[in-house]
Amino acid sequence: MTTKIVVVTSGKGGVGKTTTSASFATGLAMRGFKTCVIDFDVGLRNLDLIMGVERRVVYDLINVVNDEIKLTQALIKDKQIDKLYILAASQTRDKDALKQEGVERVLGELKEMEFDFIICDSPAGIETGALMAMHYADEALVVTNPEVSSVRDSDRILGMLSSKTKRAIEGGEPVKEHLLITRYNPNRVEGGQMLSLDDIHEILRTPLIGVIPESDSVLQASNQGLPAIHMQGSDVAEAYKDVVARFLGEDKPMRFTEAVKPGWFKRVFGAK
Amino acid sequence: MGESKAEFTRESGGRRSASRTGAFELKSRRFSLLGLVLHSADMAELAADWAERAGAGGFEHEPVVIDLSGVPRAAAVSAAEGQAPLALDGPAPVDLRAIVALLRASQLQPVAVTGATAEELALAHELGLADAADEPAAERAAAAPAEVVREVVVEKIVEKHAAPAPTLVVDKPLRSGQRVYAKGGDLVVLALVNHGAEVIADGSVHVYAPLRGKAIAGARGDTSARIYAHSLEAELLAIAGIYRTTENPLPADVAGKPAQVLLDGEKLLMQPLAF
Numbered sequence: 001m002t003t004k005i006v007v008v009t010s011g012k013g014g015v016g017k018t019t020t021s022a023s024f025a026t027g028l029a030m031r032g033f034k035t036c037v038i039d040f041d042v043g044l045r046n047l048d049l050i051m052g053v054e055r056r057v058v059y060d061l062i063n064v065v066n067d068e069i070k071l072t073q074a075l076i077k078d079k080q081i082d083k084l085y086i087l088a089a090s091q092t093r094d095k096d097a098l099k100q101e102g103v104e105r106v107l108g109e110l111k112e113m114e115f116d117f118i119i120c121d122s123p124a125g126i127e128t129g130a131l132m133a134m135h136y137a138d139e140a141l142v143v144t145n146p147e148v149s150s151v152r153d154s155d156r157i158l159g160m161l162s163s164k165t166k167r168a169i170e171g172g173e174p175v176k177e178h179l180l181i182t183r184y185n186p187n188r189v190e191g192g193q194m195l196s197l198d199d200i201h202e203i204l205r206t207p208l209i210g211v212i213p214e215s216d217s218v219l220q221a222s223n224q225g226l227p228a229i230h231m232q233g234s235d236v237a238e239a240y241k242d243v244v245a246r247f248l249g250e251d252k253p254m255r256f257t258e259a260v261k262p263g264w265f266k267r268v269f270g271a272k
Numbered sequence: 273m274g275e276s277k278a279e280f281t282r283e284s285g286g287r288r289s290a291s292r293t294g295a296f297e298l299k300s301r302r303f304s305l306l307g308l309v310l311h312s313a314d315m316a317e318l319a320a321d322w323a324e325r326a327g328a329g330g331f332e333h334e335p336v337v338i339d340l341s342g343v344p345r346a347a348a349v350s351a352a353e354g355q356a357p358l359a360l361d362g363p364a365p366v367d368l369r370a371i372v373a374l375l376r377a378s379q380l381q382p383v384a385v386t387g388a389t390a391e392e393l394a395l396a397h398e399l400g401l402a403d404a405a406d407e408p409a410a411e412r413a414a415a416a417p418a419e420v421v422r423e424v425v426v427e428k429i430v431e432k433h434a435a436p437a438p439t440l441v442v443d444k445p446l447r448s449g450q451r452v453y454a455k456g457g458d459l460v461v462l463a464l465v466n467h468g469a470e471v472i473a474d475g476s477v478h479v480y481a482p483l484r485g486k487a488i489a490g491a492r493g494d495t496s497a498r499i500y501a502h503s504l505e506a507e508l509l510a511i512a513g514i515y516r517t518t519e520n521p522l523p524a525d526v527a528g529k530p531a532q533v534l535l536d537g538e539k540l541l542m543q544p545l546a547f
Contacts, residue, residue, distance in 0.1 A: 126449075152448055152467060152468065153448075155447045155448040155466050155467070155468070156447060156448040156449045156468065158445075158447050159445075159446070159447030159448060159449055159450045159469075160449075162444060162445075162447075163450070203466065203467075204466075205445065205464060
């Protein structure tokens, strides 16, 4: 199997790119694929926090891009999941330190190490960091919240995926785009406070790979330094597992998209 | 222009190409060209003014007609008895050679002169420029038979524009931040044009999908240009500089429906299209 490079991007900040990168990479590794997740958010690194490897970061992406150390020295192996590796961003540098030749070389070396998937966690915005994260992508997860400004920014990013990436510039097969809606709350959609799945599809017309419900367990997970997909029994973990399955070509019906009225049990004992 | 990689397609020939005879046809054609209207024959003054106002360039080898009909001439010319020998006493001829060099340096392609004196016309022919005869020129250059002149014009221009203005066809969605400009012709978009995208054409704009961004037709002043959309939701509509935003919502009979937009005098008309 050849290495597939997947960028997780959105344009807008705070929509759940890093949460998604962490859970998606973990999910792929749980399925037995050798996976590396790279934090491209140089200067504002978060992925290592969410992956719970913050204290193990010695070298980072910029050190490797600048050829100061070997790639293997910077790769952090996950303690829970075999075959999962993390490449952290530098906190003390800025995005201009991301040189295109260096990024290309790092990705090339990861391919030589026979990784199945490389997940690039893009920074917000449309500048160097985001462009570098998407440049070599084969596929893209575009993360969107159900509100107008997030959808508009995703539209902008979709435009850049189809014009600024290596595939687009060289005129090859376009980057395969997947839309992932996070923080979806069906009850608030019914109340008209959030855009519905149909509204979003009508604007973006990009195939939907999954819907992650709004949930407190995401917050709990990131505070514990645990990818949300590890939160056993939570809707969010199930939804991310569905995303991984769909990405691997399995047919899974959408879940957690219908509004539910709290039953008598919940009304008596309170919502969890 | 535009981030989208669009392909150029060309309209095929004339409308009645069915009965094709021979490898070419000589047809009378009308083209709209840039005209350089001179107000002075003083080359130094002209060069300085050109450098100041147009020196930055930005032209893309567009054809231009040098219009000399506005150049102030000395009154002496009018004396008919002068005839040929007295041509030396006529007005100082405009230095066409210098003007042509000036225009070429700015990526403009002079193709013809109009309003030239017989002497200037001779020089123009020498420089490979045709005489674009219109009324003042016909009066002035009485020596040149009109028919001959017209033939030259046709040949000259048809050479430069072998086909009608190309139509630009875009088959990928245009998303926020993307812009496509169909220079000199129509723009056809086969996929959606989202909020924040811009579709611009010197001719008409056709969008066979929802049009949500900005649409600008007749960007260089063609008032007959129109905008057609399969679902009209545009945030801005403009034809030949007359525009409207959707600050006041589109009329209910066209909003989100197939519609065309055209110019009626100074007013944009929006009409539903029934298929």
